[in-house]
Amino acid sequence: MIASTPGLMEAVRGRFAHVETCPFEGERIFFESAGGALRLKSVIETSAAYAGYPDNQGRDNPASGALMEAIARGKADMRLFLNAPGGQVFVGESGTEVLFRLVRTAALGAAEGGRMLGSTLEHPASVSAMTRWADVTGRELIRVAHDDASGTVTAEAYRQHLTPDLRVVSIVHTSPVTGMSVDVGAIVAEVRAVAPECFIIVDGIQHASHGAVDVAGIGADGYAVSPYKMFSRHGYGVGWASDRLSACPKEQILGGAAENWELGTRDAGAYATFSDVVAYLEWLGGQVSDADDRRALLEAAGHAIAEQEAMLMRGALSGVGNLPGLKDMPGVRLIGGEAVEGREGVVSLRVEGMESGALVSHLRDHGIRVHIRKNDHYCGNILGPLGLEDCVRVSLSHYNTEDELRRFLTVMKDVTGG
Structure with missing residues (x-):
């Protein structure tokens, strides 16, 4: 300890x-x-340094090369933190914006018809996104009731509402009000057993700073975090999307890579400050264990x-x-x-x-x-x-x-x- x-x-x-x-x-x-x-403190120093660099990405000069290296390293560190060997990691405006993009892409990319499912435990970031895109796509949105006494929602509660025609399901990993976590893996398994093609989006914003994240183990299609809640800074959100969700049509520059989620020039300092968080966690892990991986x-x-x-x-x-x-x-x-x-x-x-x-x-x-x-x-x-x-x-x-x-x-x- x-x-x-x-x-x-x-x-x-x-x-x-x-x-x-x-x-x-x-x-x-x-x-x-x-x-x-x-x-x-490392995040503050990195933010100041990158805010001062005038160079842009994709140019033929050492400064631009350094920015591209920071982005590549940041993306690799995001994958490591999330335990996401597949799919795409990307930076957005905020955790809320990332959730909206994940839900929107899932709702528009899923097969027509069917229903969408969330819970009453969720933060309005995912609730608002699910409500908006259920309305746009003409789908019924069902909200699983959480338990007031325990402050969480269970796989059993979700199970009662599962049907083969589910198209998008949202899950909050931890409630920012009650502080109680949700057994996301168990809920995902229940959903997959009934509606295997359903897209599943997880709000990990409150959970990410309180323990390890494992999207490969969870088995969902999307995961969102807000770095300012996990020792970094404001101004960006981090998202992960599975290969099949990334293959869905989405907003992007014509002629660009089909799997790309990012629009315009992102702040290289965002990636660099996420690497600072990962470096801190690696240091801490080395203080409490003999692990070398x-x-x-x-x-x-x-x-x-x-x-x-x-x-x-x-x-x-x-x-x-x-x-x-x-x-x-x-x-x-x-x-x-x-x-x-x-x-x-x-x-x-x-x-x-x-x-x-x-x-x-x-x-x-x-x-x-x-x-x-x-x-x-x-x-x-x-x-x-x-x-x-x-x-x-x-x-x-x-x-x-x-x-x-x-x-x-x-x-x-x-x-x-x-």
């Missing part, structure tokens, strides 16, 4: 910018990683990250030392249950008799950064069925410490009188 390896936590935190202080308000604990993780190092890093975050989640829910956990504090209502297993870095809550906005402000005044989520177009799918207008989301990552958690629980104990 990261925390139990001497010096490792300090080394991890040393690779990130603004770990303990905000440049605008001073010292603070960062429990808002689901809204955008801390940035690697690059993919094995990434898997070791993913396991260590998941283990560290499970320890933090266990402490947040059940307590640390003599401090009670959230589940034992009077008046605290947890969104999506009390389970640690399957929870990836997020716990959302309400305190009886206290407005969520007031709790966010109170925690901020005590140097703890969290975020309010409201019953709106972003989170109404989770909060609406519970009859809640808002909640407070506390989102951690592997760079957070037990001491930071202890400080959070101390403030919450005072708030609740627990």
